[in-house]
Amino acid sequence: MADTSYASVLETRCLVAGAWEGAGETPVTDPARGEVIAHVPHLGAEAAGRAVDAASAALDGWGAEPVKARARVLRAWYDLVMANRDALAALLTAEQGKPLAEALGEIDYAASYIEFYAEEAKRILGEVIPAAAGNARAMVLRQPIGVVAVITPWNFPAAMITRKVAPALASGCTIVLKPAPETPLTALALARLAERAGVPAGVLNVITGDAPAIGDVFLSHPDVRLVGFTGSTAVGKHLMRGAADGMKRVALELGGNAPFIVFDDADLDAAVTGVIASKFRNMGQTCVCANRIYVQAGVHDAFVERLAAAVRALKVGDGRAPGVQQGPLINMAAVDKVEAHVADALEKGATLVTGGKRHALGGTFFEPTVVTGMRADMQAACSETFGPLAPVFAFESEAEVLAAANNSDAGLAAYFFTRDLSRTYRMLERLQFGMVGCNTGVLSSELAPFGGVKQSGNAREGSHHGIAEFTELKYAVLGGLEL
Numbered sequence: 001m002a003d004t005s006y007a008s009v010l011e012t013r014c015l016v017a018g019a020w021e022g023a024g025e026t027p028v029t030d031p032a033r034g035e036v037i038a039h040v041p042h043l044g045a046e047a048a049g050r051a052v053d054a055a056s057a058a059l060d061g062w063g064a065e066p067v068k069a070r071a072r073v074l075r076a077w078y079d080l081v082m083a084n085r086d087a088l089a090a091l092l093t094a095e096q097g098k099p100l101a102e103a104l105g106e107i108d109y110a111a112s113y114i115e116f117y118a119e120e121a122k123r124i125l126g127e128v129i130p131a132a133a134g135n136a137r138a139m140v141l142r143q144p145i146g147v148v149a150v151i152t153p154w155n156f157p158a159a160m161i162t163r164k165v166a167p168a169l170a171s172g173c174t175i176v177l178k179p180a181p182e183t184p185l186t187a188l189a190l191a192r193l194a195e196r197a198g199v200p201a202g203v204l205n206v207i208t209g210d211a212p213a214i215g216d217v218f219l220s221h222p223d224v225r226l227v228g229f230t231g232s233t234a235v236g237k238h239l240m241r242g243a244a245d246g247m248k249r250v251a252l253e254l255g256g257n258a259p260f261i262v263f264d265d266a267d268l269d270a271a272v273t274g275v276i277a278s279k280f281r282n283m284g285q286t287c288v289c290a291n292r293i294y295v296q297a298g299v300h301d302a303f304v305e306r307l308a309a310a311v312r313a314l315k316v317g318d319g320r321a322p323g324v325q326q327g328p329l330i331n332m333a334a335v336d337k338v339e340a341h342v343a344d345a346l347e348k349g350a351t352l353v354t355g356g357k358r359h360a361l362g363g364t365f366f367e368p369t370v371v372t373g374m375r376a377d378m379q380a381a382c383s384e385t386f387g388p389l390a391p392v393f394a395f396e397s398e399a400e401v402l403a404a405a406n407n408s409d410a411g412l413a414a415y416f417f418t419r420d421l422s423r424t425y426r427m428l429e430r431l432q433f434g435m436v437g438c439n440t441g442v443l444s445s446e447l448a449p450f451g452g453v454k455q456s457g458n459a460r461e462g463s464h465h466g467i468a469e470f471t472e473l474k475y476a477v478l479g480g481l482e483l
């Protein structure tokens with residue numbers, strides 16, 4: 001049965017230079033039903049080149065707009081996203097699979113970046129600085145970096161876009177966006193609303209198609225000054241290497257491998273709630289998902305019992321059905337990875353507590369799973385599972401768990417639960433991660449800088465820090481003044 005709940009926001013063409021173009025060639029699949037719901041264009045290098053040229057041509061005009069005009073356009077976009085919240089969320093669930101309640105939450109979250117940067121546009125400040133000579137005056141201007149190429153993943157089809165596009169627009173940049181092939185429809189719907197909000201032709205371009213070919217144009221076209229990317233560490237490294245020749249800036253948000261630490265003195269119920277929020281949001285497909293759950297020996301068994309009960313209670317199904325908390329995974333490759341991580345852990349001596357196999361619903365559904373007896377040499381300890389597997393490691397001391405938590409190339413998010421204030425400070429300061437949550441499993445907010453250290457990335461998105469990626473400083477000195 002056709003789903004009409006998102007018909008009002010459905011757009012299947014791409015936006016280049018203010019024109020909607022391209023025939024539907026590439027299928028978009030609803031992962032819950034396994035049905036093709038739309039086709040989008042398969043564009044390549046030629047269209048990417050035109051899109052960058054269009055963004056380049058639009059740059060001076062958009063940058064010269066009074067800042068309050070840019071802010072008004074952003075605000076209008078925010079209002080339209082919120083006015084179309086239900087249809088956007090329905091579309092998001094249809095192409096991505098997350099439960100409708102989470103999709104609504106993501107639309108609100110995505111919109112919050114547009115709202116925030118509509119306001120922040122008015123606070124992109126330069127500086128007046130002391131001049132080196134008496135007859136001179138000096139200042140620092142903060143100017144848009146130029147054309148921004150944005151490449152986004154499928155796990156947050158709306159928020160990963162607005163988190164980059166809104167600050168770019170606020171800064172006076174123009175954009176070419178390439179959304180993930182799994183979830184292009186939310187991107188195209190957002191672009192439609194941006195156009196209606198008054199984003200001028202060429203300022204925001206969206207193309208779907210051949211990712212490597214489009215990516216190569218982003219790297220080789222001299223007018224692209226920043227490549228903003230959220231996705232896998234492998235592709236992030238490829239982009240960073242490729243950006244070197246053109247000395248382009250790269251803003252990368254890459255994979256995580258988040259530790260989630262429960263100390264003996266933690267509020268166990270709060271910690272279980274935290275794990276469920278962190279681990280099982282989006283079926284475990286977020287880069288800040290708890291990936292290694294460390295539980296201190298004194299509370300280990302009690303914690304596992306409560307966690308297993310909470311995990312068994314999670315309702316799995318089509319994200320559109322009432323009360324569903326776990327939808328399908330994005331594709332079979334994701335299912336294979338979770339399955340492989342479970343099998344590897346069990347082979348190496350871990351114990352299955354609940355779940356552990358493909359769900360009876362079939363398709364890409366997987367049972368929410370808990371295993372205990374995890375060790376550092378198991379696959380689920382070394383790389384992101386990106387699925388509904390909660391692997392529990394037992395530990396004895398704070399020093400031991402701190403070393404284990406930091407023993408990773410990734411450095412995105414970390415969590416710990418304790419009621420000891422001194423330990424809280426020790427952990428906050430010593431965990432080598434870009435974001436740390438104490439006594440909470442939820443971190444993200446448009447008000448805070450999101451980003452990682454080590455191989456998890458080099459950028460911050462959200463808050464006033466998020467403007468830095470999209471702007472450049474220019475030092476200007478006025479000499480020979482008669483003062």
Ligand code: ADP
Nearest residue numbers: 151152153179180181211212215230231232235
């Ligand atoms: P995932 O494995 O989660 O899909 P990817 O890093 O492969 O993560 O994908 C994230 C985004 O990067 C998607 O939009 C994808 O199309 C894009 N992408 C993948 N390969 C390349 C590439 N070689 N150049 C540019 N973009 C790419």
